[in-house]
Amino acid sequence: MIQENNQPGAKGYLDMELLRFTTAGSVDDGKSTLIGRLLYDSKSIFEDQYEAIEESSKRKGDENVNLALLTDGLRAEREQGITIDVAYRYFATPKRKFIIADTPGHIQYTRNMVTGASTANLALILVDARKGVVEQTHRHTFIAALLGIPHVVFCINKMDLVDYDEDTYNKIKEDIESFSSKLDVKDIRFIPISALKGDNVVNESENTPWYKGGTLLYLLENIHIGSDHNHIDCRFPVQYVVRPQSDKFHDYRGYAGRIAGGIFKPGDEVVVLPSGFSSKIKSIETYETELDEAFAPMSVTIQLDDDIDISRGDMIVRDHNRPHVDQDIDIMLCWMNEQALIPNGKYGIKHTTNDARCLVKHIHYKVDINTLHRLEEDKSIKMNDIARVTLRTTKPLFYDRYSRNRITGSVVLIDEGTNETVAAGMII
Amino acid sequence: MKAYNLTHLKELEAEAIFVIREVAAQFENPAILFSGGKDSITVAHLARKAFYPSKVPFPLVHIDTGHNFPETIEFRDKFIEELGAELIVGSVQKSIDEGKAVEEKGYNASRNALQTVTLLETIESNKFDACMGGARRDEEKARAKERFFSHRDEFGQWDPKNQRPELWNLFNGKKHFGENFRVFPISNWTEMDVWQYILMEGIELPSLYFSHERPVFVREGVIMASNGIVPQRDTEETVTKTIRFRTIGDMTCTGAIESTAASLEDIIEEVASSRLTERGTRADDKRSEAAMEDRKKQGYF
Numbered sequence: 001m002i003q004e005n006n007q008p009g010a011k012g013y014l015d016m017e018l019l020r021f022t023t024a025g026s027v028d029d030g031k032s033t034l035i036g037r038l039l040y041d042s043k044s045i046f047e048d049q050y051e052a053i054e055e056s057s058k059r060k061g062d063e064n065v066n067l068a069l070l071t072d073g074l075r076a077e078r079e080q081g082i083t084i085d086v087a088y089r090y091f092a093t094p095k096r097k098f099i100i101a102d103t104p105g106h107i108q109y110t111r112n113m114v115t116g117a118s119t120a121n122l123a124l125i126l127v128d129a130r131k132g133v134v135e136q137t138h139r140h141t142f143i144a145a146l147l148g149i150p151h152v153v154f155c156i157n158k159m160d161l162v163d164y165d166e167d168t169y170n171k172i173k174e175d176i177e178s179f180s181s182k183l184d185v186k187d188i189r190f191i192p193i194s195a196l197k198g199d200n201v202v203n204e205s206e207n208t209p210w211y212k213g214g215t216l217l218y219l220l221e222n223i224h225i226g227s228d229h230n231h232i233d234c235r236f237p238v239q240y241v242v243r244p245q246s247d248k249f250h251d252y253r254g255y256a257g258r259i260a261g262g263i264f265k266p267g268d269e270v271v272v273l274p275s276g277f278s279s280k281i282k283s284i285e286t287y288e289t290e291l292d293e294a295f296a297p298m299s300v301t302i303q304l305d306d307d308i309d310i311s312r313g314d315m316i317v318r319d320h321n322r323p324h325v326d327q328d329i330d331i332m333l334c335w336m337n338e339q340a341l342i343p344n345g346k347y348g349i350k351h352t353t354n355d356a357r358c359l360v361k362h363i364h365y366k367v368d369i370n371t372l373h374r375l376e377e378d379k380s381i382k383m384n385d386i387a388r389v390t391l392r393t394t395k396p397l398f399y400d401r402y403s404r405n406r407i408t409g410s411v412v413l414i415d416e417g418t419n420e421t422v423a424a425g426m427i428i
Numbered sequence: 429m430k431a432y433n434l435t436h437l438k439e440l441e442a443e444a445i446f447v448i449r450e451v452a453a454q455f456e457n458p459a460i461l462f463s464g465g466k467d468s469i470t471v472a473h474l475a476r477k478a479f480y481p482s483k484v485p486f487p488l489v490h491i492d493t494g495h496n497f498p499e500t501i502e503f504r505d506k507f508i509e510e511l512g513a514e515l516i517v518g519s520v521q522k523s524i525d526e527g528k529a530v531e532e533k534g535y536n537a538s539r540n541a542l543q544t545v546t547l548l549e550t551i552e553s554n555k556f557d558a559c560m561g562g563a564r565r566d567e568e569k570a571r572a573k574e575r576f577f578s579h580r581d582e583f584g585q586w587d588p589k590n591q592r593p594e595l596w597n598l599f600n601g602k603k604h605f606g607e608n609f610r611v612f613p614i615s616n617w618t619e620m621d622v623w624q625y626i627l628m629e630g631i632e633l634p635s636l637y638f639s640h641e642r643p644v645f646v647r648e649g650v651i652m653a654s655n656g657i658v659p660q661r662d663t664e665e666t667v668t669k670t671i672r673f674r675t676i677g678d679m680t681c682t683g684a685i686e687s688t689a690a691s692l693e694d695i696i697e698e699v700a701s702s703r704l705t706e707r708g709t710r711a712d713d714k715r716s717e718a719a720m721e722d723r724k725k726q727g728y729f
Contacts, residue, residue: 015435016435016436016437017433017435017436018434018435018436018439018440085573085588085591086573087572087573088565088572088573088615088616089566089572090565090566090616090618092618092620096436097436097618097621099616111593112593114593114595115593115594115595118595118596119595119596119597226431226432226433229432231432239446239449239450239453240449240452240453240479242479242480242481242482243482244481244482244483245482246481246482246483248481249481249482252481254481256449256478256479257449258442258445258597263432285480286477287476287477287480288480295432296432297434297439297442297443298434298438298442299441299442299443299445299446299449299478301480312453336593348602350598350600351598353453406596407596407597410595410596410598411598412593412595412596412598412600414600414602419600419602419603419604420592421592421593421594421595421600424593424595
């Protein structure tokens with residue numbers, strides 16, 4: 001039966017935080033069931049949605065209402081019972097609003113997981129308690145680390161099928177700790193759950209008295225995400241120049257953009273790249289409001305004291321803390337297109353608000369994402385492959401290492417013939 | 429130490445403004461698709477904030493089915509005048525008169541699907557290369573897989589299996605001649621977020637959203653306005669109810685809910701305790717489980 005809805009009301013809603021997380025698991029790990037369970041037990045499912053899946057479950061002859069059906073979006077997915085593309089889900093509790101990037105576990109797994117992971121604060125990785133750590137667990141953990149997701153939560157699922165056995169859970173936990181120590185993940189957590197039965201998802205389980213941590217929802221609601229943005233290195237990629245052609249704002253010249261790092265204040269001495277001209281921040285505005293300070297990820301408009309020539313793709317920074325400025329850039333690349341990478345091929349490149357062209361100058365190695373071995377001999381980069389390459393760009397980019405700043409450290413490559421986005425890159 | 433955290437509404441706002449500015453920067457001739465509903469009003473409001481003190485640098489396009497509520501049209505004209513933007517109207521009636529669209533027959537006839545014809549024609553004749561809309565991913569299952577920048581071929585079609593990957597905030601708006609994009613700046617917002625934002629920003633809305641008395645009739649559990657536009661069976665009795673609309677679309681497919689919510693605060697409390705999705709009152713989504721996906725593939729909003 002559907003429960004009373006538990007959406008946050010008018011009060012308290014105005015100071016909620018936003019947490020973006022991605023989910024990964026292999027086929028049949030119960031990922032869709034877990035998402036369905038989170039939505040259902042947090043009372044985020046509406047009656048008409050529930051009735052629709054109740055009816056579909058009956059038609060398919062399922063014994064219970066199949067919560068996994070909540071997340072199947074496209075007709076082909078429903079027919080084949082699989083997820084094809086990244087789907088975004090939303091739910092809220094009185095503490096936080098959540099955006100789930102639900103990525104499929106099988107075909108095009110890497111491409112989709114990388115996409116979902118690119119904006120996530122947190123990754124949920126499912127492990128089947130009966131099977132323990134499998135190849136895909138390595139793969140998912142590697143991608144979470146590669147994409148710099150600050151928090152990784154391993155849900156040891158299907159605990160009901162191993163009689164909620166503590167030793168089984170501990171063994172899996174140790175296995176994960178042992179291989180993830182080789183990867184750069186800041187914060188790792190473990191939770192024994194049963195998505196099907198609801199143990200430790202939203203409600204604490206009586207079946208795992210040996211587990212002292214909180215439920216998954218408790219963790220999602222309380223994990224500290226305040227430090228996930230870079231508030232140290234001031235980076236303002238100019239996105240659009242606001243020049244109103246009106247009498248009232250005749251001399252107005254504002255630089256609109258989204259702060260990619262650091263904290264800006266009026267009066268700050270700044271430098272504009274690539275010209276290197278210095279100026280001072282006259283004002284920082286959003287609409288009619290002047291701000292005392294602004295920080296990532298705010299969208300603002302900045303005015304400077306001096307009238308200098310600045311356009312889209314330029315970057316406003318502090319003199320004593322500049323980004324790297326270079327045309328030879330090393331990246332970890334995830335190839336996302338059916339057309340394989342062409343060695344020495346030319347591609348369009350997007351970086352912050354900058355567009356350029358680039359040449360794939362050198363392929364260093366490909367990563368076997370199951371074993372994490374470097375394949376130095378294999379230089380054929382196909383869909384879902386991860387490789388380290390050096391790019392030569394047509395003009396200098398102003399960048400930080402991806403591990404330092406996910407916005408100024410990321411690029412995408414574009415096929416100049418098809419205009420498709422063919423690769424994602426994390427600058428090393 | 430001071431916490432440099434944005435609230436979720438501020439973060440969603442920052443994201444939407446970034447997307448709208450990307451559209452202005454990456455396209456030559458963009459437009460906002462404006463239905464007069466709360467979602468497109470929110471997008472237009474965000475556009476105003478994105479370019480202030482400049483005026484919104486693109487026109488608003490309204491696809492008029494000819495079956496809009498008079499309140500919607502009245503609101504539209506006032507809103508756009510205040511915004512100082514240009515209004516372009518695409519008329520479904522004109523498409524029908526010219527034989528480009530064929531009116532549905534029967535009691536459930538709706539011009540909702542015909543909008544696609546007029547929309548594609550309006551995009552083509554005005555040479556728009558990007559149209560921003562207020563669609564949200566939480567509205568419907570097929571929309572959950574939509575990108576912010578959604579590529580359409582020269583027939584305006586959406587190919588859900590062949591979408592461009594979208595990473596970080598790097599949006600790829602590159603296209604061939606004749607192709608265009610649909611862009612959805614409030615993709616990540618929920619119905620509740622939109623209402624909270626409207627309250628926070630003090631955005632004005634059409635009166636249809638607020639509780640009022642209206643002659644209506646009930647068809648298959650959906651409350652429809654009784655006003656001579658929607659064909660009504662003899663058995664479908666007209667009664668006066670205290671209602672409001674949760675979404676605003678064409679009169680032939682927009683259902684009302686019984687409600688006494690007369691202020692934004694009331695509506696938010698009502699949405700918070702609602703047990704039906706807002707599209708639950710839309711007759712157009714009830715046609716089949718994949719109704720929205722089919723319409724989107726053909727070029728619907």
